[in-house]
Amino acid sequence: MSLDLERLDAVATVTAIRDGSVSAAEYAEALADRAVKHADLNTLQSFDAQHVVQAAVEAFEAHPGAALAGLPVVAKDNINTTNYPTSGGTKALLDHTPATDAGVVQRINQAGGFIGAKAGMHELALGITSNNAVTGAVRNPSNPTMIPGGSSGGTAAAIAAGIFPAGLGTDTGGSCRIPAALCGVTGFRPTTGRYDGDGVVPISHTRDTVGPLARSVRDIALLDTVLSGDNTELADVEMGNVTLGVPRLMFYDNLDPVVARAVEAQLSTLSAAGAKLVDVSLEPIWPHNEAFSFPVVLYEVMRDLPAYLTEHAPDISFETLVAGIGSPDVAGAISSQLGDEAMPEAAYRAAMDEHRPAMRQIYGQVFEEYRLDAIVFPTTPLPARPIGEDVTVSLNGEQVPTFPTYIRNTDLGSNVAAPGISLPCPISSGLPVGIEFDAMPGKDRSLLALARAAEKAMAQ
Template sequence: MTLDLARLSATETVAAIREGSLSPVAYAEALADRAARHAGLNALQSFDAGDLIQAVRQAHAAHRLGALSGLPVVAKDNINTTTHPTSAGTGALLGHKPATDAGVVRRITAAGGVIGAKAGMHELAFGITSNNAVTGAVRNPHDPALIPGGSSGGTAAAIAAGIFPLGLGTDTGGSCRIPAALCGTVGFRPSTGRYPRDGVVPISHTLDTVGSFARCVADISLLDEVMTGHPTLRRDDLAGVRLGLPTVRFFENLDPAVERATADALTRLEAAGATIVEVSLQDIWAHAEAFSIPVGLYEVVRDLPHYLQEHAPEVSFEALVAGIGSPDVKGFIASQLGEDAIPEQAYREAMEVHRPAMLRIYRSVFGENALDAIVFPTTPLTARPIGDDETVELNGARVPTFPTYIRNTDLAPNIGAPGISLPCQLSSGLPVGIEFDALPGADGSLLALASAAEKAMAQ
């Protein structure tokens, strides 16, 4: 019975609690049992079963008819919570208790939700493995020897393992969609600015957004309603939907398992009525390369000090840097504190020249082909072993870990577009994700499309 409760979707759970067929306390106890059984995943950084049960009881009593009605939610450890420490997985912030909740947390609690735990992550959200030298490696529920993806790896692992039904992450270059693909969950990056961003440990105010994880699209839509106040759009099928297939770059050098799963998913989408047309985004990549990493590196050493001043004034930026334990993260930050730092002129060109050009090209491709979304494999490869931080094996060669995993997910943040990764239907093997990206601001339509696609791929 406990396993069945832990595998309920968020929407099923809320409905059962409201109609009285499920006790919110019994549900919280089932999740606590699940968390204990999967403690070896290191998915959770801050969790207390007694606190969860008490918080659920209180939230349900106060918000019985709220949209979340006492539902427990797990939040990435870089999102401010007054009920749990917020460390961003880095040494100088361990035990840090913010004075105020992040904006997204306030909306969850106002709807009757409960932040039940904080999730492990790549240190300071600056990586895609969640192999954290300070708090330990997060492990993939499908194979604990493998990475869950990152940087929101703990949230994805907790959702995939059935510890929580719904979770918050952040996404700067793919940090919700990559872990979703590797762990077999749904991961959503909304358009930049759709969700509140106050009270989140930043990398880049240009690229960052809070995103979400669940085991079905309906639950992602439920949380989107809580965050925006906008009702979910409905689409019953894919009839009339036009999907662009950007074969150049997105479909190159794929892991055979990813190639097979993606081909099968595309066949199912076409059979369900979608029209799939090949499109080219070739002209966008020179602009993307001049924008993505330079903007992230330039802004992180400016945005982090601002966060500390507002939310953790007892921690200096120098102390934060000194407390970084993961070599890859320390290298990224150190590169911007010396003569190799991104110059202001390069940053200005990125913002004033390259970003407008990317948006123009992207919108043109959508307009000329009457697209509802583009579709592609979320990552070129499945999960790889923990410890392969610098290079991973792909088709018999060693390739750089970070740029390979973010290759397909990095475009959406550059232009502020929404993207959602859905798990492909597999009979065996590791999870594979397929991603749908839409125009900036078209989140509601994208979620409706994703719901229909989810149904089609399950046929």
């Protein structure tokens, strides 16, 4: 029986390379062919077929027994790599090749994997459409006229299209989970601080994290072990022992009917599999979330981004970078912080010292009161929308703001530093829909074990 290399997940790919079902070179050659075949999706920012084949052979020969032996991984183009430029999707950095690999890339390499390409993204990761005026729009493999989500849109789309088996994105307010949902793959945001953040073009050191995207929960668990060093075996979770909080208020408000049907069907499936579903409310948390979310991002990006340039691209000034921003939404966000309207330090300090502790307390109390393993909700309120609708999108007959609408459900988890995973809802036709599970900070392996059980239940 011949292997379907286009659909193998990362675990099966490593197994096949190890047992000789396919050589590292053959797998890489087939991957390069797929990259050419799907070039119209614009998922890859930097790619060299010859390099991929050579790197695959070298990686496998150097680490034949390692966790990722010979595995090509696609990395978002804001994660430093020495074998490809790291542009952040912005003009000033298009030819910027860092002197050192990011910490997460070093871990991939040490585990026998390698970065096979850099993925397209929303410019400077400051958006969710991946409609980038500098490098071109990334397209959704399910329907190329639609957005793939963002800002890690290229990573998600490259996996969904079958080019790469797994990849790395970054997530500040939803940038791994949103494109995973819109492209129909699995995306994970770990507890903030779980992975090395060194060598990543930043937005906010308080909220940013690298996160893996893949085709299965077992792939995410494998990458999590490599990136975190935590090799705790995933427990076998019986759904009958699981309690899931369903936060109807806000998370389930004003859903697109496609999303509502898909997610409600999965809640019924999980309940039928034995999971206990409990209605919970996080209502007191929302004023704190609003006072934390944008103030932290806008205050920190104006300090963290120049600091990255000083360390990793000292020949490029912040002024040059700002002048080269091509995407109107990104230019607007950055320019809003250059004058008198910049986020005041007092608002930032209140966010960090008052609103974040309050959010964490409310979130933890809900988990404790109901003895929750996770909360469960639609990853996004709506599926993919047409490329070009960067300001507003249609939702239930109304034009609503694109960015806040797509991040509405993913934002809170990043603000309380919680791990979250988006799984694709099984749907027979139409655009993909994601269902997300968020846990308490530090409960990453428990969440992945739960997600594996949920994935199995939803597949039946």
